[in-house]
Amino acid sequence: xxxxxxxxxxxxxxxxxxxTCVQAADEDEQTYGAGRRRRRRSRRRSxxxxxxxxxxxxxxxxxxxxxxxVCMDGTPAAYHLDPxxxxxxxxxxxxxxxxxxxxxxxxxxxRTRSRHGSSDFMERQIxxxxxxxxxxxxxxxxxxxxxxxxxxxxxASFAGDTFDKGTGLYFxxxxxxxxxxxHLLSIGMASAGQVLxxxxxxxxxAAILHCDQFGAFFAGRNTTVKCLxxxxxxxxxxxxxxxxxxxxxYADIVYMQGVAKNLPPTCTDHLDATxxxxxxxxxxxxxxxxFLLNSAYDVWQIEESLAPNKAxxxxxxxxxxxxxxxxxxxxxxxxxxxxEQMVASVKSFSGSKSNGLFINSCFSHCxxxxxxxxxxxxxxxxxxxxxxxxxxxxxxxEVKAIDCPYPCxxxxxxxx
Ligand SMILES: *[C@@H]1O[C@H](CO)[C@@H](O)[C@H](O)[C@H]1NC(C)=O
Ligand SMILES: *[C@@H]1O[C@H](CO)[C@@H](O)[C@H](O)[C@H]1NC(C)=O
Ligand SMILES: *[C@@H]1O[C@H](CO)[C@@H](O)[C@H](O)[C@H]1NC(C)=O
Ligand SMILES: *[C@@H]1O[C@H](CO)[C@@H](O)[C@H](O)[C@H]1NC(C)=O
Ligand SMILES: *[C@@H]1O[C@H](CO)[C@@H](O)[C@H](O)[C@H]1NC(C)=O
Numbered sequence: 001x002x003x004x005x006x007x008x009x010x011x012x013x014x015x016x017x018x019x020t021c022v023q024a025a026d027e028d029e030q031t032y033g034a035g036r037r038r039r040r041r042s043r044r045r046s047x048x049x050x051x052x053x054x055x056x057x058x059x060x061x062x063x064x065x066x067x068x069x070v071c072m073d074g075t076p077a078a079y080h081l082d083p084x085x086x087x088x089x090x091x092x093x094x095x096x097x098x099x100x101x102x103x104x105x106x107x108x109x110x111r112t113r114s115r116h117g118s119s120d121f122m123e124r125q126i127x128x129x130x131x132x133x134x135x136x137x138x139x140x141x142x143x144x145x146x147x148x149x150x151x152x153x154x155x156a157s158f159a160g161d162t163f164d165k166g167t168g169l170y171f172x173x174x175x176x177x178x179x180x181x182x183h184l185l186s187i188g189m190a191s192a193g194q195v196l197x198x199x200x201x202x203x204x205x206a207a208i209l210h211c212d213q214f215g216a217f218f219a220g221r222n223t224t225v226k227c228l229x230x231x232x233x234x235x236x237x238x239x240x241x242x243x244x245x246x247x248x249x250y251a252d253i254v255y256m257q258g259v260a261k262n263l264p265p266t267c268t269d270h271l272d273a274t275x276x277x278x279x280x281x282x283x284x285x286x287x288x289x290x291f292l293l294n295s296a297y298d299v300w301q302i303e304e305s306l307a308p309n310k311a312x313x314x315x316x317x318x319x320x321x322x323x324x325x326x327x328x329x330x331x332x333x334x335x336x337x338x339x340e341q342m343v344a345s346v347k348s349f350s351g352s353k354s355n356g357l358f359i360n361s362c363f364s365h366c367x368x369x370x371x372x373x374x375x376x377x378x379x380x381x382x383x384x385x386x387x388x389x390x391x392x393x394x395x396x397x398e399v400k401a402i403d404c405p406y407p408c409x410x411x412x413x414x415x416x
Contacts (some may be wrong), residue, residue: 012230017042017406019301022186026078027391028234030369033176045298048145053058054082054128054134055125055126055127056080056081056082056125056126056128056149057080057124057125058078058079058080058119058122058123058124058125058126059077059078059079059080060076060077060078060119060179061077061078061079061176061179061183062076062175063183064076064077064175064179064180064183067090067175067179067319068170068172068175068212069172069175069176069178069179069180070169070170070172070175070395071112071117071118071119071153071170071172071174071176071245072108072111072112072117072118072153072154072155072169072170072171073112073117073118073120073169073170074170075118075119075120075192076119076180077119077150077151077153077176077180078119078122078150078151078153079148079149079150079151079180079184080125080126080128080148080149080151081131081146081147081148081184082128082134082146082147082148083146084144084145084146084147084199085144086144087144088142088143088144088146089144089146090114090187090188090191090192090193090194091144091145091146091192091193091194091195092130092145092146092147092148092188092192092194092196093132093142093143093145093146093147093148093195093196093198094148094150094184094195094196094197094198094214095131095147095148095150095198095199095203095369096149096150096152096157096158096177096180096197096198096206096210097149097150097151097152097199097203098152098199098200098202098203098204098206098231098366099116099201099202100114100116100155100201100202101155101156101157101202101249101253102155102253103115103156103252103253103256103402104252104256105164105166105167108155108167108169108256109167109169110341111155112169114354115151115153116152116153116155117153117155117169118153119151119153122151122153123192126149127145128149129369129370129371129374130368130369130370130371130373130374130375131228131368131369131374131386131389132147132149132369133371133374134147137375138371138374138375139374139375139386140375140390141386141390141393141394142196142390145194145196146189146192148184148189150176150177150180152173152202152203152206153176154170154172154173154176154257155171155173155253156171156173156253156254156257156259157173157202157203157205157206157209157255157277158173158176158177158206158209158210159173159174159177159206159209159210159257159259159263159277160172160173160174160253160257160258160259160262161174161175161257161258161259161261161262162165162257162258164256168309171238171256171257171258173206173257174198174262177206177210178373181214183215185217190221192218192221192223193223193224194220194223194224194393195214195218195223195224195225195226196226196227196228197210197214197225197226197227197228197391198227198228198229198230198368199228199229199230199232199299200230200231200232200366200367200368200369201230201231201232201300201365201366202232203230203232204229204230204231204232204233204366205229205232205234205277206232207227207228207229207232207281207290207386208227208232208279208282208283208286208290209227209262209263209264209277209282210278211227211286211288211290212264212286212287212288214227214288215287215288223367225288225289225334226288226289226290226291226392226393227286227288227289227290227291228290228291228293228365228368228389229279229290229291229292229293229294230294230367230368230369231294231295231298231300231364231365231366231367232279232292232294233279233280233292233294233298233342233345233346234246234250234278234279234301234305235278235279235280235301235305235338235342235345236278236280237279237283237301237305237306237338237341239305239306239307239308239311240306240307240311240312240317240334241310241311241312243311244306245308245310245311246301246304246305247274247278247303248311250274250277250278250290251274251308253277254273254277259273259277260273260276263276263277263282264276264282264285264286266282266285266286266411267281267282267285279292279343281343283345283346283349284348284349288353289354289355289356289392290348290356291355291356291357291358291389291392291393291399292346292355292356292358292359293367293368293385293388293389294342294358294359294360295359295360295361295362295364295365295366295367296338296339296342296343296359296360296361296365296403296405296406297324297335297338297339297361297362297363297406298364298365299363299364299365299415299416300365301322301338301365302335302338302363302416303321303322306321306334306335306338307320307321317331321416322416323416324363324414324416332406336404336405336406338353339361339405339406342359343402345357346359346402350400350402353398356388356389356392356398357399357401358380358385358388358389358395358399358401358402359401359402359403359404360378360380360401360403360409360412361403361404361405361406361407361408361409361412362378362409362412362413362414363406363412363414363415363416364378364412364413364414364415365415368385368389372413373385373413374386375387377411377412377413378409378411378412378413379411380401380402380403380409381401383401388401391395397414
């Protein structure tokens with residue numbers, strides 16, 4: 001097989017790199033912390049013999065503008081659809097794009113000059129990879145499904161609903177979510193036999209927040225409905241300075257973007273809205289089967305929740321948070337405690353037969369859309385991620401996989 005790099009392959013790789021969630025985490029730093037070193041990792045996949053990634057065109061939801069389902073700057077919401085085929089023609093995967101959040105006028109305005117706040121800046125076509133791939137070798141269980149990516153341009157995990165007079169910004173994530181699903185139902189998803197709501201990072205959180213809402217769209221229909229949250233298990237934890245950085249950030253988002261009324265009532269009936277933006281307080285109340293895929297050493301959470309710059313004025317954690325080999329014993333202990341909190345947060349969740357779990361011990365963030373991690377090396381007891389998710393979705397096996405603590409796992413693709 002030829003191994004020369006074709007122009008399309010380069011373009012696809014560039015677009016993939018430009019659209020991964022890790023890249024989005026880099027951008028979060030501009031809105032969440034201050035000037036951090038950019039990371040760029042080589043994640044070249046082995047493409048020898050594989051067909052090209054299909055570039056999937058964008059569709060704007062122009063007719064939903066009058067319903068107020070718009071990006072922060074008022075431009076239409078958008079999605080990409082690669083139609084299913086053969087036995088997959090009545091199965092749908094709906095993937096909610098991730099890419100951080102914003103919590104104040106300055107950072108939200110900043111995002112309106114990017115694809116995270118305006119569809120004017122969205123790529124007109126994107127590559128579908130990993131769980132979105134149309135290649136049966138890369139994606140054995142879902143390659144022939146109808147595969148949809150709903151673009152993220154609201155900045156509150158598709159859950160806000162308000163208009164900010166001061167800035168003139170729209171926070172209409174909930175309307176985008178509802179309009180996009182209604183539209184997809186109208187073009188064929190209403191007769192689906194199987195559907196899966198997925199997403200990574202802010203999109204993974206969105207999949208958790210909206211999982212039962214997704215199920216409700218199919219009430220009374222003969223449809224198998226499940227959800228998959230990748231790197232969406234953002235924990236409400238104490239950071240290295242003893243504060244709760246992520247909690248105060250989430251409180252701003254929830255307040256500014258009018259999120260409270262769209263959060264799961266099973267949580268808001270006994271907890272405050274900010275708490276109900278944290279998956280640990282929601283997952284036990286979700287009725288729809290859901291799979292949580294997460295690294296116990298989630299790199300975004302290490303960098304932005306455990307050791308954000310604000311909590312680390314002396315820079316004592318700077319080396320460690322970008323390079324696990326530079327962590328000393330007490331820092332590793334802190335990370336092990338974080339892992340234990342994550343494992344504890346899914347204890348009751350994992351008791352439900354219909355739920356799935358894959359908590360591995362790799363320093364990573366988002367593993368379902370990178371070909372090398374989706375159907376590649378990270379494994380728990382010899383079973384990789386694609387197989388685990390497929391086994392759970394199709395009921396081939398129960399999957400409740402929790403890895404041993406770092407550094408025991410030698411299948412990892414660490415990104416720091
Ligand atoms: C839909 O909106 C987009 C972006 O605003 C615009 O470029 C496009 O022409 C519109 N399409 C139709 C069919 O009106
Ligand atoms: C979907 O596939 C089935 C066979 O798997 C076929 O009978 C049916 O006609 C297909 N429907 C469409 C809309 O292509
Ligand atoms: C529901 O769908 C399953 C296959 O997904 C099928 O076996 C069953 O007959 C269907 N039931 C009804 C009432 O249509
Ligand atoms: C590890 O590093 C932290 C931060 O620089 C420092 O406060 C601590 O004393 C170090 N601990 C050990 C055991 O070296
Ligand atoms: C990571 O830290 C180790 C130990 O301090 C060091 O040897 C290595 O060069 C660092 N790697 C990078 C990429 O900075």
